[in-house]
Amino acid sequence: MxxxxxxxxxxxxxxxxxxxxxxxxxxxxxxxxxxxxxxxxxxxxxxxxxxxxxxxxxxxxxxxxxxxxxxxxxxxxxxxxxxxxxxxxxxxxxxxxxxxxxxxxPIELSQVQVSTIRVHDQQPISSLDIKLRPITNSQEILRLVPGLFIGQHAGGGKAEQLFLRGFDLDHGTDIRLTVDGMPVNMVSHAHGQGYADLHFVIPELVEGVDFKKGPYTTDKGNLATAGWADFRTRTALDRSFVKLEAGQFDTYRAVAGIDLLGERGGTKTQSAYLASEYSYANSYFDNPQHFKRVNVLGKYHGHFSARTNLTLTGSTFWSKWNHSGQIPDRAVESGLTGWFGSVDPTEGGETSRTNLNAQLVTVTPRNHALKNQFFYSNYNFELYSNFTFFLKDSINGDQIRQKERRNLFGYNGSYTTQTAIGKTSWITTLGAQYRQDLTQGSELAHTKDRTITLERLQYGNVNEINAALYVDETVALSSRFTLNAGVRVDYFRSQYGDLLASPVTIKRVTQAIVSPKLNLYYIVNSGLQLYLNTGKGFHSNDARVVTAESSRQILPGGYGSDLGIVVKPFPRLLVNAAAWYLYLQQEFVYVGDEGVVEPSGRSRRMGLDVSARYQLTKSLFADVDLNTANPRSVDAEAGRNYLPLAPVFTSTGGLSLQTGRGLSGSLRYRYMADRPANEDNTVVATGYFVTDLQANYSRSKYTLGLSIQNLLNTRWKETQFDTESRLKGEAEPVSEIHFTPGTPFFARLSLTYFW
Structure with missing residues (x-):
């Protein structure tokens, strides 16, 4: 009853x-x-x-x-x-x-909200920076991520060296970079694991960047340990434009973007545009760089119905350059070469990438979202470097060639549902991802003068598969408290065919890894949010390493945690601060004389990140980012447990001006403190403080721009390595700092015409 x-x-x-x-x-x-x-x-x-x-x-x-x-x-x-x-x-x-x-x-900081119903996806700093600091060159794309530092050490064509949260990330080993959801990083790359070359992106087309530091996002898998960033290109052009640039050191650049449909009035059901870029520079080195880059991109966006859209993007990129390489301190001190000189002037490279990207989004009448993305890249890379000069070969020198041809294709799919009962709401996402990399002729060879092949040291084909499934749940338990939890499972199959072996040998290794995430957000009031991010991430190892030594761990995990706040003490000030910790089961070590990266032991890092954005007046904004880190090797003894080149303190900041009378600009600085260059800190990589200036004057049909890098003409070392090398005629090798000089005072003028 x-x-x-x-x-x-x-x-x-x-x-x-x-x-x-x-x-x-x-x-x-x-x-x-x-x-x-x-x-x-x-x-x-x-x-x-x-x-x-x-x-x-x-x-x-x-x-x-x-x-x-x-x-x-x-x-x-x-x-x-x-x-x-x-x-x-x-x-x-x-x-x-x-x-x-x-x-x-015009930007009003008072519009930025600390408390939203989707705090896990909230990125107020990102949305502010992209609007206040328009991108003027390809390097500025990466600097949109607070605390991310970059260094170029092979002319303008090679991917930048990256630094973030106590990591020397090499060219992308522990940061996952994507463009419109399409991967940038190349696994098992000829030059280094996770190599990420963003130069196929035209800076003027970047609409925004989504990022997060740490391994806390469920749909971000391999390499997302220090963090991840997804750069979004414009869906449509508000108007067509042509931009011409000219500057010091024989620098010339032309960019154009053409709106192909040009619909006006009402709302658009579709848009399409075509953009292209050509760059040339000899750069500031004593040996002319002869740098050339060509970019072409086409994008179509169509709404087939009120609830379905399709975005198609195709692009192609080609670059070729000479570079001066790293030079040892003793070569400059002895007068063998100048500050902007070279020991081996025949270094250089050539690379290209062609991309196809299709994204289909459907939202059901019940507000469920279905996303499907298919992507393909054809990639070619050839780089000539000489890190050690005459250490191994006193007659011909130690120049090496790293080369590969690659086809990369994959899929990202997700299904998201939203449910609400009373004050409790759920957002559930189920996702599947697939990526396969096929390389032909991945090569490391000993060469001379960039024309003669003396010996092939490695030569083979890589076939690497990464498949993943994940589930992510965001629950708003009340108007104040939100919980996000997720788990992903990644499966890897690494295969390497050694073409130097007789007969040809093919080895395979497989492994899976489970990565849980848990994130908590609490809104104290309309101006204060507290959060705790925790999660496990990982980076894969190079297929050539793990198949040669099957005992190597393919997928070492990384465990991280952030405890932070987002606060607006008053309407015109926004502050984000976090104390963080990250533990890695396996570190990577750069081997300079081989030009490769090898896995090493365990490591841990901890630090503090602070970002502040302040609107001084209606037109003037100030920003500052402060980042500390204490990186150490876990397995080494105290005093010999430093992580070479890992940053310990960095800061960026500046003033941005946006007036209603056409004037805009920014004055910015970036600072990196001294840091250890070897394990016992007996060799130090010298820090630097550099300032940049950007000024624009805009009218309805045109914009005049002035860009100055290194406004104070500071002499600084952009990248540094503690490398053992031998110069021609030296009886014994010497281990010391080898560096690439940073940009001197470098001014450029630009004119952009709109229609």
Whole structure:
């Protein structure tokens, strides 16, 4: 009888709730960007006076359900756009449809919200920086990530060396970089694991960057230990443009972007544009660099219905250059070469990459999102370097060639559902990822003068597969407390065919790894958020290493934690601070005389990150990033447990100006403190402090720009290595700092014309 009464009560309750909801109404709509006439995502939409807030989805859509019939006011806000309020009247059993067009406006820091319903995806610092500090060159793309430092040590064509959170990341070993979701890093690369060359991105087309430090995001897998960054290119051009640049050191550049459809008025159902870039420079080295780069990109975006869109991107990139390489301190001190000179002037390289990227997004009537992405890259790389000069071969020298041809293809897919009961809401994502890298002729060879092959040291083919499944759950338990939990499983198959062996040998190794994540967010009030990020990540090892020595661990894990705050003590100041810890089961060590990276022992890092953004006046903004780290090897004895070249303190900051009269610009600095260059800290990599200036004057049809790198003409070492080498005629080798000089005072003028 008790069970019967309970079931009856539940049935009556359900019927009563259904009856109460049967005559409620809804309000829904789409938010558009007036400049592009395309839907705008991540817009905050608030139902004024009701305590309800939603964020527009991938298709710019929003929806409030189960509203009592009455008049309402909806408030729309997004950084870089004017706030807008719209009145809407809701009727029983009906959905009131509202379409809103947001107009771009000067940045107001007061618009940035600390408390949102999707705190795990919130990136207020990123959205501010991309609008306040427009990108002027390819290096500035990477500097959009707070605390990420870069160094170029092979002319302008090779991928930059990266530094973040106490890591010398080499060229991308422990940071995962993507562009529109397509991977940039190359696993088992001829030059180094995770090699990430972003030079195929045209800087003027970067619309934003999403990033997170640490291994806390479920859909980011291999290499995302120190962090990850996804650079987003423009979906559409608000207008066509041509840009011409000229500067010191025979520097010339031309960029053009053409809107192919040019629809105006109303809203767009599709857009398409074509962009291209050509660069040439001899650079500031004594030996002319003869650097050349060509980029071409085409992008199409179409809305097949109110709930489905397709984005197709195709691009191709080619670059060729000479470079002066690293020079030892003693060569400069003895007068053998100048500060901008070279020991082996025949170094250089050539690389190319062609990409195809297709992204299909569908949002169901119940606001479930289905995403499918297919990508393909054809990649070629050839690099000539000489790290040790005449250490091994006193007659011909130690120049090496690293070369490969690669086909990379893969898939990213996810299905996201949203559910709400009362004040509790769930966002659940199920995802699948696949990536396969096929290289032909991955080579390490001993060469002379970039023309003669003396000996092939390594020569083979790589076939590497990474497949993954993941589930991610974000639960808003209340208006203050949000929990995000996820787990991913990655499977790797690494195969290497050694073409130097007779007969040819093929070896395979497989392994899987499970990576759990747990993130907690608590909103104290409208101006203060606390968070705890925890998770496990990993980086894969080079296929040539793990197949040669099967005892090597293929997928060493990395365990991290961040305890942080996001605070707005008053409307014009935003601060993000975090204390962090990261432990790696396996470190990587750069072997200079071989030009390769090898796995080593365990390591741990801990530190503090602080980022602040402050609006001084309506037009003037200040920013600063402070980053400390204490990186150590776990297995080495005290005093010999330093991690070479790992940064211990870095800082960037500056002033940005945006006026309503056409004037804009920025004055910025970057500082890296002295850091150990070897394990016992007896050799030190000298720090530097460099300033840059950017000034623009814009009118409706044109923009004049002045860019100055190293405004104070500081003499600095951009990259440094403690390398053992022998110069020609030396009886014994010497181990000391080898460096690439940093950019001297370097001014460029630009003219951009719009139509």
């Amino acid at each position: 008790k069970l019967k009464k309970l079931l009856t009560t539940l049935l009556i309750g359900v019927l009563t709730a259904q009856t109460a909801l049967a005559h409620l109404g809804n309000v829904a709509g789409v938010v558009y960007d007036q400049s592009t006439r395309l839907p705008l995502r991540n817009v905050s939409v608030q139902l004024v006076g009701q305590g309800r807030l939603v964020i527009t989805d991938e298709l710019g859509q929003f929806r409030f359900a189960n509203l009592v019939a009455a008049p309402y006011t909806l408030a729309f806000s997004h950084v870089g756009f004017q706030n807008q309020s719209v009145a809407a009247t809701v009727a029983n059993d009906q959905t009131t449809q509202i379409n809103v067009m947001l107009v771009s406006a």
